[in-house]
Amino acid sequence: MPSRVSLIVVAAGRGVRLGAATPKQYLACAGRPLIAHTLQALAEARSYCAATVVIHQNDRALYEAAIAALPPAAAHAFGPPALGGDSRQRSVLAGLEAQAAAAPDIVLIHDGARLFPTAELVARAVEAAERFGAAVPGAPLGDTVKAIDAAGRIVATPERASLRAAQTPQAFRFPLILDAHRRAAAAGQTEMTDDGAVAAWAGHDTYVFEGDPRNIKVTTADDLNAAEGRLIEAAGDIRVGQGFDVHAFAPGDALWLAGVRIPFDKSLAGHSDADVCLHALADALYGALGDGDIGAHFPPSDPQWRGAASSVFLADAVARVRARGGMVAHLDATLICEAPKIGPHRETMRARIAEIAGLTIDRVGIKATTSEGLGFAGRGEGVACLANATIRLPRR
Numbered sequence: 001m002p003s004r005v006s007l008i009v010v011a012a013g014r015g016v017r018l019g020a021a022t023p024k025q026y027l028a029c030a031g032r033p034l035i036a037h038t039l040q041a042l043a044e045a046r047s048y049c050a051a052t053v054v055i056h057q058n059d060r061a062l063y064e065a066a067i068a069a070l071p072p073a074a075a076h077a078f079g080p081p082a083l084g085g086d087s088r089q090r091s092v093l094a095g096l097e098a099q100a101a102a103a104p105d106i107v108l109i110h111d112g113a114r115l116f117p118t119a120e121l122v123a124r125a126v127e128a129a130e131r132f133g134a135a136v137p138g139a140p141l142g143d144t145v146k147a148i149d150a151a152g153r154i155v156a157t158p159e160r161a162s163l164r165a166a167q168t169p170q171a172f173r174f175p176l177i178l179d180a181h182r183r184a185a186a187a188g189q190t191e192m193t194d195d196g197a198v199a200a201w202a203g204h205d206t207y208v209f210e211g212d213p214r215n216i217k218v219t220t221a222d223d224l225n226a227a228e229g230r231l232i233e234a235a236g237d238i239r240v241g242q243g244f245d246v247h248a249f250a251p252g253d254a255l256w257l258a259g260v261r262i263p264f265d266k267s268l269a270g271h272s273d274a275d276v277c278l279h280a281l282a283d284a285l286y287g288a289l290g291d292g293d294i295g296a297h298f299p300p301s302d303p304q305w306r307g308a309a310s311s312v313f314l315a316d317a318v319a320r321v322r323a324r325g326g327m328v329a330h331l332d333a334t335l336i337c338e339a340p341k342i343g344p345h346r347e348t349m350r351a352r353i354a355e356i357a358g359l360t361i362d363r364v365g366i367k368a369t370t371s372e373g374l375g376f377a378g379r380g381e382g383v384a385c386l387a388n389a390t391i392r393l394p395r396r
Ligand code: MG
Pocket: 245, 246, 247, 270, 274, 275, 276, 279
């Protein structure tokens, strides 16, 4: 019978070494929170009987935003997050305890800031755990390593051929590592920096399997830039799509524009909430993908979309980009109307679009113009919106 494999992703750290206010695993990397890349790669590598991200209690909103930036299939792989402790080791134990009832055979434990785990690496990890019980991926060292004393004097030069840099995912038989972590915590041993060390402390032979030097952990600002460069280079097929939409005014006391409810002396008429801006942006994305338009994916003849929040349409278009392995580089819209005034709502609109699309706000533009009294917009009969979307798809 195949092993039941679970996954724990450790993401409770404060990322103090990077010096940013936001913990590093949530910093923007190629338009998405860094950890979203990690989670998507792991979710697409294989299926898990349980998958738990261990987060800091202050990071719930950041975590929700990261999950929202995943394609739905990847997002659904992860159960509720577990809350971590004040050390990596306590956080892993919290994740293991959260999965104890599921009783997996094998657990993979991965660092949230190590964002390039391949399916091949994950498969090697599972095989190693099945064979050895406790195993960590190791990469050969390029540099010669020196052991030094407090004064910086070299006291030893270990033979490089016998050294490996420990990475993740580390892989264990679940009962073995749960027991090892519980015993270490009970013994007051709480500062070990990887799970291989915990297994070894508990008396288990722990092995190294072939790691992946490209599966780097983001620790410094340079690492973050390098990771972003790799992601963008891999998604080098750049597409630009356009969208256009119009809705007429109708009696009412508010209207929806760019996912924001604006009190006004009219509303907009339409089958859904008639948000011209989100409709134009969704069509721009569908256009960039060459994948139909909003009417094809959400037929007005289908009663389930009556009165729908148009965020559903934009989120669907973004999910289709991510499902193709792509990323949204930029969304830009121009609203055309005599009223209401857009300026006071511009930043709220940008933030809402960024939230729906799982983007950072710097990748969203909103402009507005009147049509100088000309045409239907000029006569105050409705609102029009022009939009562009720039996406990056994997090179084929
Ligand atoms: Mg429309």
